[in-house]
Amino acid sequence: MGSLKIENIRKSFGQVDVLKGIDLEVRDGEFVIFVGPSGCGKSTLLRVIAGLEDATSGEILIDGKKVNNTPPAKRGIAMVFQTYALYPHLSVRDNMGLGLKQAGKPAEEIKERTRIASAMLSLDDYLERRPAELSGGQRQRVAIGRAIVREPQLFLFDEPLSNLDAALRVNTRLEIARLHRQLKATMIYVTHDQVEAMTLADKIVVMNKGRIEQVGSPMELYNSPQTLFVAGFIGSPQMNLVEGAKLGDPAAKTVGIRPEHIQVSNTSGTWKGSVIHVEHLGADTIIYLQTDFGPLTVRLFGEHQYEVDQVLYATPDAGRTYRFDDKDQIIKA
Amino acid sequence: MAKARTSPLRSGFVHVALIIYTLIALFPVFLIIINSFKDRASIFRNPLGLPNASSFSLVGYNSVLTQGDFTLYFQNSLIVTSVSIFFVLLFGAMAAFALSEYRFRGNSLMGLYLALGIMIPIRLGTVAILQGMVATGLVNTLTALILVYTAQGLPLAVFILTEFMRTVSDDLKNAGRIDGLTEYSIFFRLVLPLVKPAMATVAVFTMIPIWNDLWFPLILAPSDATKTVTLGSQVFIGQFVTNWNAVLAALTLAILPVLVLYFLFSRQLIRGITSGAVK
Numbered sequence: 139m140g141s142l143k144i145e146n147i148r149k150s151f152g153q154v155d156v157l158k159g160i161d162l163e164v165r166d167g168e169f170v171i172f173v174g175p176s177g178c179g180k181s182t183l184l185r186v187i188a189g190l191e192d193a194t195s196g197e198i199l200i201d202g203k204k205v206n207n208t209p210p211a212k213r214g215i216a217m218v219f220q221t222y223a224l225y226p227h228l229s230v231r232d233n234m235g236l237g238l239k240q241a242g243k244p245a246e247e248i249k250e251r252t253r254i255a256s257a258m259l260s261l262d263d264y265l266e267r268r269p270a271e272l273s274g275g276q277r278q279r280v281a282i283g284r285a286i287v288r289e290p291q292l293f294l295f296d297e298p299l300s301n302l303d304a305a306l307r308v309n310t311r312l313e314i315a316r317l318h319r320q321l322k323a324t325m326i327y328v329t330h331d332q333v334e335a336m337t338l339a340d341k342i343v344v345m346n347k348g349r350i351e352q353v354g355s356p357m358e359l360y361n362s363p364q365t366l367f368v369a370g371f372i373g374s375p376q377m378n379l380v381e382g383a384k385l386g387d388p389a390a391k392t393v394g395i396r397p398e399h400i401q402v403s404n405t406s407g408t409w410k411g412s413v414i415h416v417e418h419l420g421a422d423t424i425i426y427l428q429t430d431f432g433p434l435t436v437r438l439f440g441e442h443q444y445e446v447d448q449v450l451y452a453t454p455d456a457g458r459t460y461r462f463d464d465k466d467q468i469i470k471a
Numbered sequence: 472m473a474k475a476r477t478s479p480l481r482s483g484f485v486h487v488a489l490i491i492y493t494l495i496a497l498f499p500v501f502l503i504i505i506n507s508f509k510d511r512a513s514i515f516r517n518p519l520g521l522p523n524a525s526s527f528s529l530v531g532y533n534s535v536l537t538q539g540d541f542t543l544y545f546q547n548s549l550i551v552t553s554v555s556i557f558f559v560l561l562f563g564a565m566a567a568f569a570l571s572e573y574r575f576r577g578n579s580l581m582g583l584y585l586a587l588g589i590m591i592p593i594r595l596g597t598v599a600i601l602q603g604m605v606a607t608g609l610v611n612t613l614t615a616l617i618l619v620y621t622a623q624g625l626p627l628a629v630f631i632l633t634e635f636m637r638t639v640s641d642d643l644k645n646a647g648r649i650d651g652l653t654e655y656s657i658f659f660r661l662v663l664p665l666v667k668p669a670m671a672t673v674a675v676f677t678m679i680p681i682w683n684d685l686w687f688p689l690i691l692a693p694s695d696a697t698k699t700v701t702l703g704s705q706v707f708i709g710q711f712v713t714n715w716n717a718v719l720a721a722l723t724l725a726i727l728p729v730l731v732l733y734f735l736f737s738r739q740l741i742r743g744i745t746s747g748a749v750k
């Protein structure tokens with residue numbers, strides 16, 4: 139119903155190549171999240187899928203049909219924008235109904251679908267209001283409602299939560315997860331936020347500089363990153379990345395150890411370091427160490443007391459270090 | 472907010488300055504209006520005096536309304552001005568939308584070309600325009616004036632509206648595209664309502680030079696049937712004798728429609744001028 143296939147998509151703006159050959163397959167009903175640093179082309183890829191931007195070359199198939207020349211409204215998609223993009227002069231009801239009206243659906247059906255969507259998102263009390271009379275969270279719900287009434291095969295979200303405050307972000311995130319279960323539609327979602335990516339996704343697509351670095355489930359990306367970039371990008375605090383030579387491992391250009399995969403001791407261990415700074419987060423304690431080979435971040439669970447300048451010994455968990463070659467690809471153990 | 476930062480003293484000074492400026496700007500208008508209600512002798516004897524029982528006279532209005540066909544002149548002016556404004560806004564906004572929304576080869580060159588007219592006065596082309604109008608048989612028609620004024624107003628309109636349209640959110644237009652709006656509906660239903668203040672600004676800046684213009688009516692449409700108010704008033708200004716009563720009365724009447732149009736646009740206009748400064 140809502141599968142998506144992208145074959146060798148390229149997109150250039152003049153001289154600038156923004157997408158450099160993207161291949162991706164999304165199965166029906168999957169929740170796929172695009173992550174990557176700012177400017178890596180996530181929004182551009184989403185706009186190409188939506189048909190708001192023409193690809194320079196390559197093919198897009200939605201539900202098995204090539205849609206390169208299909209206008210956005212006929213692709214069976216709906217899109218939710220970071221800036222909400224509600225029509226300022228229309229009421230909430232008309233904002234949600236406009237797409238159906240344009241498609242020539244009968245008034246009864248529009249009313250019914252709007253009713254269902256507004257009930258799903260608890261927007262019943264606001265149907266007659268203008269967007270200017272709503273809070274940010276309500277506006278974003280209206281934008282999601284506008285997507286739902288179209289009953290699309292494919293939902294596209296471009297950083298839908300980044301303008302919301304932290305509490306509202308969590309709520310709306312849960313709401314989106316619930317909608318995904320309820321509607322069983324395919325969703326593609328762009329975000330900067332790792333927590334959003336890890337919690338919502340069936341599949342994460344990590345992008346960098348217009349290319350896909352790795353595709354996989356959240357745990358695959360966490361446990362077996364294929365490239366240095368993915369290793370550094372997924373996980374917070376960031377993985378410790380140390381030159382192999384400095385650790386006596388000249389076969390690897392870089393060695394990576396996640397902060398949570400290091401144990402510390404006051405008396406003995408593999409590496410000796412002194413404490414630079416300690417962050418107490420309640421559930422976690424983050425320790426920044428200075429060692430012979432550079433800074434090292436350690437994440438301990440629970441509360442721990444350490445003093446600045448205290449000498450500690452750190453030991454990596456066995457089998458939990460990652461080694462990368464000089465092309466930044468993982469060296470299989 | 473700027474309000475919180477200004478002291479009463481400062482805003483007092485600002486207001487005094489603005490009031491003085493307003494008085495200076497309105498004084499000639501005031502003079503025209505009071506003198507239009509006086510008889511000829513009193514205009515010269517006491518130009519600054521208000522009309523009183525002995526000096527009050529409607530002779531100016533009388534001659535305006537009886538000599539020449541001023542109702543027709545008014546009608547001509549109104550038709551020419553409003554139709555020109557309509558076309559300037561319509562074509563200006565459409566060109567601005569294309570320039571701000573679509574990427575195409577030569578986009579910025581085209582924008583520059585369209586804005587060039589701001590710096591080059593259209594009157595330089597008067598001879599060629601007249602020849603063209605003669606060749607197409609448009610001399611002494613209102614169409615001739617409308618065409619010229621539309622051309623005259625477009626550069627500024629395109630320039631101002633392009634800048635404003637760039638500020639309309641891309642996401643909003645894209646949302647419209649996904650909802651199946653055509654490019655025309657996106658333009659008319661989403662973008663135009665959002666740039667209304669800018670349109671009002673353009674309308675006012677376009678309207679005043681057209682309404683006051685003497686040059687093109689005199690050259691392109693001087694016949695009695697196509698005279699505009701400004702041209703019509705000239706009959707009272709003779710080489711040797713000027714009928715001041717009539718001139719002043721005609722000018723007073725000519726101010727009225729401009730005022731009406733201005734009030735129609737003014738609320739939007741103020742928003743248009745300040746919208747850059749105040750978020």
Ligand SMILES: Nc1ncnc2c1ncn2[C@@H]1O[C@H](COP(=O)(O)OP(=O)(O)OP(=O)(O)O)[C@@H](O)[C@H]1O
Binds near residue numbers: 156178182330
């Ligand atoms: N219309 C355009 N013309 C020229 N360059 C563009 C255009 N749109 C995007 N780009 C460029 O394409 C690159 C990718 O942009 P894109 O918006 O896809 O990034 P992104 O991954 O969504 O970033 P962010 O996370 O900041 O939203 C950027 O370098 C941007 O400058």
Ligand SMILES: [Mg+2]
Binds near residue numbers: 180181182296
């Ligand atoms: Mg983006």
